Amino acid sequence: MRTVTRWIGDRFAMIAALLVLGYLFLPVAYTFVFSFNDYRKSNIIWNDASGPTLKHWKDPCGAPGVCDSLVTSLQVGLLATLVSTVLGTLLAFALVRQKFRGRGASNVLVFVPMATPEIVLGASLLTIFVQGFSRVGLQLGFWTIVIAHIMFCLSFVVVTVRARLQSLDPRLDEAAMDLYADPRSTFMRITLPLVMPGVVSAAMLAFALSFDDFIITNFVSGNETTFPKFVYVSYLRGIPAQANVIGFSMFVIAVGLVVLSQVVLSRRGR
Amino acid sequence: MGLFSSSKGAFRGAKGDLVLDGVRKTFGDFTAVDGIDLTIPRGSFFALLGPSGCGKTTTLRMIAGLEQPTEGRVMIGQTDLTGSRPYERPVNTVFQSYALFPHLSIRDNVAFGPKRRGVSDAAAQADSALELVQMGHLAGRKPAQLSGGQQQRVALARAIVNNPEVLLLDEPLGALDLKLRREMQVELKRIQDDVGLTFVHVTHDQEEAMTMADTVAVMNQGQIEQIGPPEALYDLPKTRFVxxxxxxxxxxxxxxxxxxxxxxxxxxxxxxxxxxxxxxxxxxxxxxxxxxxxxxxxxxxxxxxxxxxxxxxxxxxxxxxxxxxxxxxxxxxxxxxxxxxxxxxxxxxxxxxxxxxxxxxxxxxxxxxxxxxxxxxxxxxxxxxxxxxx
Amino acid sequence: MSVVAEPAEELTPQREPDPPRSKRRFNTTAFLLLLPGVLWLIVFFVVPIVQLFTVSLQSKYPGFPGYYYRDVNVGNYVTALAEFWPHFVRSLLYGGLATFFAFALAYPLAYAMAFKAGRWRNVMLICVIAPFFTSFILRTIAWRQILADDGFVASALRTLHLLPGDRITETWIAVVAGLTYNFLPFMVLPIYASLERADPKVIEAGGDLYGNGFTTFRTVTLPMSLPGVLAGTLLTFIPASGDFVNASLLGSDRSTKMVGNVIESQFFKVPGGFPVAASLSFTLMAVILVLVTLYVRRFGSEELV
CATH class of the missing domain: 2.40.50.140 (Nucleic acid-binding proteins)
Incomplete structure (x- = not known):
């Protein structure tokens, strides 16, 4: 009897999991299918009159602004990832490896942005950018987006790197020092390589968060347009199928890169 | 490697008996080690025996340089090591949980010390140290792929390869099961005979201390209660605790x-x-x-x-x-x-x-x-x- | 026999309480490590939040739309709450429902990934994260198409007479479905992380002890994953209740507006709306922080902070 329930239990969990994964992928599939739609005004309704077409794939930048917004998103994403990963990693090192006054306060300062709704982050940044920073010449645009993205990615980087650092045995550093490694080479040869997987996943997370952010960007972008903002704005006017082409391509590229990095990591692990 | 040339040159040359001279260590209000005077003859197998929290591990860490004494001096021969960093001392440690570097192969783990010192044939030295502990055939593996006993041997090889003046063993057999422990006791003793280094072995297991060491120091509450050969300590204890x-x-x-x-x-x-x-x-x-x-x-x-x-x-x-x-x-x-x-x-x-x-x-x-x-x-x-x- | 081997001594080296002097001494390394990150968070998080608060108390210059003067105008909060309390309630309700459904969907997935997937584990993990990279706006629009009146979901439900209002889009159902979908990965990942850390042997032992699979789940598996569930519910509830994209793309203009929509339109579409929008934002943040604090106190662990 027990084996029967267990048999069903095993299958049940896996079947449910696959159904949920299917649910996660369903809209992606829709995005893919509609990239072949020979749409009229807005790429929402399938055009039965003319069949699927490859023309949007042949001319992905054909719709005005779509590629500019993609380039902006990539630039913002790379900058925000770079800065937030560096700052967040430094912070994580201080929080885990150093003893200082105000550590509790620093932990709260890192946590609270994650517990704040994005719309509040966006709104608050908008108020200082409009009421304060514009006076020193910082207008809403590319750089305000970068600043905002660094801010909200930072906490996620800290949390990811901190978890990795906490799982490291501090005795490894002691062992390295015992084996004639000065603090510099202890850091370079032991601590850093061991923390690196955490830093890499933090960076990937930061890029994903930045690339996909719309709510905060919407508040602080002024006339600058990122890819999600382009899609949101054009939804009201008429969305081009090129957005689907780019959205789906990004998905494929990202999955490809992640798979590649996994393969490389597991190779090196052996 | 310039860091190792000047100040370290002196230390690396340090040879002789290990001397603890009036060593005290306090952490805030807590006194971990309360005035220890010890001379451990060069080449001997010395055991620091005592219950949990008696200060033996702190003593070991002060010899390694991982802690600095609040008072007193740590010397090898005539060289005062007090205040020097762990990487400046001709002392190596076999850590309790082995502390093998998980991202390096067994060979690279063992070669780590020689490489930091700029030894040219580090890999060859590592291999011969691994042979000594009968682990040569697993040199290409990662630590996670070894059993506890095998990791223990690698940790030993990683310390011995540096040919330190003093080798510290911090409860090295604590994580092994009884049978493996007995085997490793014999093995450790053999290796000590082979290499002739000074071994300082910290343990709470009186049987382990008595079977392996030439000299045993029993520690209690930060002080040494009695020192002597195991037989003498057993035959004629000097305190109630011993x-x-x-x-x-x-x-x-x-x-x-x-x-x-x-x-x-x-x-x-x-x-x-x-x-x-x-x-x-x-x-x-x-x-x-x-x-x-x-x-x-x-x-x-x-x-x-x-x-x-x-x-x-x-x-x-x-x-x-x-x-x-x-x-x-x-x-x-x-x-x-x-x-x-x-x-x-x-x-x-x-x-x-x-x-x-x-x-x-x-x-x-x-x-x-x-x-x-x-x-x-x-x-x-x-x-x-x-x-x-x- | 005489001296029983004591339990493994000092698993961590004897690190006694720090010497008191180190507390008083200024830690330069820590300061330098912290400086850039903390400064960034102070200038671009703390200061804006304080500024948001002062804006929420500002008053309009009569006759100069878009200009405000410093004031302690609590009236903004009164307006915000009196006029927009239904949106607050709706936001918390939709956020709560989405969190519940996301939990129900995420748990089996996380469980299967942790215990059943074997070497497919990493592939499934990638599958959970991958949809992020198609913009979430695009995916939400795709839901609008999937749930459209003439789509197969709505048609099927209509045929079965399970759709009282005859449509899904423009209703709260679509909004909650969209919220559930969009924040599902934030629920899956923490639960998976905490289950992955759990030792399957403990669960097996539980199975031997209770036999009954459900009892084992309730008494052994679920408690072990609780820190993950806690983190997951927070990471889902907070963004879901502050969202406006789903309500605006999937909902109707009237009956499904959330507080996020109000804040957005007060900022961008209502002339002189800044103070009210700010007080709405500030209230939303306060409400969520209070709820989160209560929730963490009730079920909490300190792992989160």
């Missing part, structure tokens, strides 16, 4: 009542006993009388004089094969243990509840100082527990 921690002792709260030639006469539990003067503290009146369980005989009648024996009630008899262990109660209420070798084939006539006599050769008895404020719990077991816990 008598209880190193093997088992039957103790009696005794008062010195007189001296007869080179014998000291004491009274305890309504009995008179003699202790050789050389085996008793000089000039003390309040002492603990002690006799090891295997040095006591059980007799059914009081056969000798009315000295060096005691009338007891048998509480428990357990047959262990080679020997039979008796738990008895002496008139003061204290529990004693007796080990009798099973020489006879006759069935044992002694049963719990019997009243018998214990007798012993007074040459085997000893006495240790007793202060008025000594705790005096009912039995040795309880007393020992409190000593270990403290």
């Amino acid at each position: 008598a209880g921690f190193l093997g088992k002792s039957n103790m009696g709260k005794a008062t010195v009542v007189g001296r007869e030639g080179d014998q000291v006469v004491v009274e305890f539990a309504g009995t008179t006993a003699t202790v050789p003067a050389a085996r008793a503290p000089e000039g003390a009146d309040e002492v603990w009388f002690g006799i090891r369980p295997e040095k006591v005989r059980i007799v059914t009648d009081q056969s000798g004089g009315h000295r060096d024996d005691v009338r007891v009630t048998v509480v428990d008899v357990s047959f262990t094969g080679v020997a039979t262990e008796y738990i008895v109660t002496v008139p003061s209420g204290r529990s004693w243990t007796v080990y009798e070798q099973n020489m006879d084939v006759d069935p044992n006539p002694i049963r719990p509840g019997d009243t018998v006599w214990l007798e012993w050769d007074p040459a085997h008895s000893f006495a240790v100082p007793r202060s008025a404020d000594d705790p005096d719990p009912a039995g040795d077991a309880a007393e020992l527990e409190s000593a270990v816990a403290s």
Whole structure:
């Protein structure tokens, strides 16, 4: 009897999991299918009159602004990832490896942005950018987006790197020092390589968060347009199928890169 | 590698006995090590034995340079190492949990030290160190792919490869099961003989310390209670703590009542006993009388004089094969243990509840100082527990 | 026998309480490590939040739309709450429902990934994260198409007479479905992380002890994953209740507006709406922080902070 329930239990969990994964992928599939739609005004309704077409794939930048917004998103994403990963990693090192006054306060300062709704982050940044920073010449645009993205990615980087650092045995550093490694080479040869997987996943997370952010960007972008903002704005006017082409391509590229990095990591692990 | 040239050159050359000179270590209000003076001869196998929290690991970390003493000096030969960093000392450690670098292969783990010192044939040295611990065939693996015993050997190779002046072992066998532990004890001893380095071995296992070390120091509450060869420590403990921690002792709260030639006469539990003067503290009146369980005989009648024996009630008899262990109660209420070798084939006539006599050769008895404020719990077991816990 | 081997001594080296002097001494390394990150968070998080608060108390210059003067105008909060309390309630309700459904969907997935997937584990992990890279706006629009009136979902439900209002889009159902979908990965990942850390042997032991699979799950598996569930519910509830994209793309203009929509339109579409929008934002943040604090106190662990 027990084996029967267990048999069903095993299958049940896996079947449910696959159904949920299917649910996660369903809209992606829709995005893919509609990239072949020979749409009229807005790429929402399938055009039965003319069949699927490859023309949007042949001319992905054909719709005005779509590629500019993609380039902006990539630039913002790379900058925000770079800065937030560096700052967040430094912070994580201080929080885990150093003893200082105000550590509790620093932990709260890192946590609270994650517990704040994005719309509040966006709104608050908008108020200082409009009421304060514009006076020193910082207008809403590319750089305000970068600043905002660094801010909200930072906490996620800290949390990811901190978890990795906490799982490291501090005795490894002691062992390295015992084996004639000065603090510099202890850091370079032991601590850093061991923390690196955490830093890499933090960076990937930061890029994903930045690339996909719309709510905060919407508040602080002024006339600058990122890819999600382009899609949101054009939804009201008429969305081009090129957005689907780019959205789906990004998905494929990202999955490809992640798979590649996994393969490389597991190779090196052996 | 310039860092290693000037200041380290002096240290790397440091040779000789390891000397701890008045070493103290406090953490805030807590005194972990309370004034230790030690000279560990070059090439010896030295064990620091003591219960949890006695300060032995802190002592080890001060020798390694992972902690700095609050007072006192750490020296090798004439070279004062106090204040120098771990990587400046010709000292290597086998850590309790091995602390192998998980991202490096076994070979790279072992070659880590030589490489940091700029040795040209680091990999070759690593391989020969791995051969020494019989791990050469696994040099390409990662630490996670090894068993506990194998990791232990690698940790040893990683320390030995540097040919340090002093090798520190921090409970190196603590994580191994009993059988593997016995094997590794023999192995460690062999390797020490081979390489001839000074080994300082920290352990809480008295049997491990006694089987392996040339010299054992028993530590308690940040101080060294007694130092000596294992046999000497066992035969003649100098303190109540050592008598209880190193093997088992039957103790009696005794008062010195007189001296007869080179014998000291004491009274305890309504009995008179003699202790050789050389085996008793000089000039003390309040002492603990002690006799090891295997040095006591059980007799059914009081056969000798009315000295060096005691009338007891048998509480428990357990047959262990080679020997039979008796738990008895002496008139003061204290529990004693007796080990009798099973020489006879006759069935044992002694049963719990019997009243018998214990007798012993007074040459085997000893006495240790007793202060008025000594705790005096009912039995040795309880007393020992409190000593270990403290 | 005499000296029983004590339990493995000092698993961590004897690190006693720090010497008191190190507390008083200024830690330069820590300061330098912290400086850039903390400064960034102070200038671009703390200061803006304080500024948001002062804006929420500002008053309009009469006759100069878009200009405000410093004031302690609590009236903004009164307006915000009196006029927009239904949006607050709706936001918390939709956020709560989405969190519940996301939990129900995420748990089996996380469980299967941790215990059943074997070597497919990493592939499934990638599958959970991958949809992020198609913009979430695009995926939300795809939901609008999937749930459209003439789509197969709505048609099927209509045929079965399970759709009282005859449509899914423009209703709260679509909004909650969209919220559930969009924040599902944030629920899956922490639960998976905490289950992955759990020892399957403990669960097996539980199975031997109770036999019944459900009892084992309730008494052994679920408690072990609780820190992950806690983190997951927070990471889902907070963004879901502050969202406006789903309500605006999937909902109707009238009946499904959330507080996020109000804040957005007060900032961008209502002239002179800044103070009210700020007080709405500030209230939303306060409400969520209070709820989160209560929730963490009730079920909490300190792992989160």
